[in-house]
Amino acid sequence: MTTRPTDTTHPADTPPAPAAERGSWLRDHSELGVCLLLLALGVLVLTDALTMDVDIAQRGPVGPRTVPVVVGAGLLLIAALLAVDVLRGGRGQAEAGEDVDLSEPADWRTVLLLTGVFLGSAVLIEPLGFPAAGALLFWGAAFALGSRRHDRDPLVAAVLSLVTYAVFNNLLGVPLPGGPLMGVL
Template identity: 85%
Template sequence: MTAPTPDPAGPPAAGTTRSWLRDHSELGVCVLLLALGVLVLTDALTMDVDLSQRGPVGPKTVPVVVGSGLLVIAALLAVDVLRGGRGQAEGGEDVDLSEPADWRTVLLLAGVFLGAAVLIEPAGFPVAGALLFWGAAYALGSRRTDRDPLIAAVLSLGTYAAFDKLLGVPLPGGPLMGVV
């Protein structure tokens, strides 16, 4: 005769609550997606919209679709987790998970991003973007000083032209854009 198994649909016993939460840790992602969906929907539905300049698709449409999608994904993921579905453990691509984090690279990247954020207004997007691209390449290990600055400048100017000129999204040009 075998021992009776606990009812999986019933609530976990007091001693097994921690174990149950550990086994269903993906529910934390569900809660995060739910909160984000509620936030997006609340913001979209309370948005003050000028109805005189509205086209066939108003400014509320995309946030409502995104917020609703987040709620649906949160619910589907919660159902999957509660039915026993589990995400695969991260194996890394070719990363040795027993090695410590490379804090030098993380700090270099953080410094590059901060520097670009500080420089974007006074120096303009093309200069700040070029320094961002070049600094990120350096932080991630590229030491090609002959080509990296050139690639960074082309990427930055291309991004500036695409957003500022083609898409009409104004970016700060800085002092160099007055010369060009």
């Protein structure tokens, strides 16, 4: 019969964890970054809600501070619950429904094209108006995402832009810049 040697080291006698192990711990608990983001957002919302200038003579129990305070408190509660779950070993579920091959590099061409189209339409919305800038935005996004139907895409983009303009400007009462083309139509 053989006997095993017993471990007689005291926890205080163990050296501190090397930097690689600390980095591994942070990588294993990366969801704590989401907790910090939710915490910061909750503090920001609560601070903004509690420093809001409100007319004291409001009627009813629900004032303009109620919803932001509830949202801010909810963000703080979710941040705390998520932090407890992560520290207890909980992990986010891997995305099973996406058909994304993580070994492939990012498609930076598409990202840059979409960024350019978005920024271009933001610059052009004032001089050209929403209908023209929106049509360029919708057509540019379709092109950046791979559509090559040059006969159909500009027409769909123009109709979509005009319908969006009419809904926001006329039905919802949100004024959008019409541009020089709206004087002609």
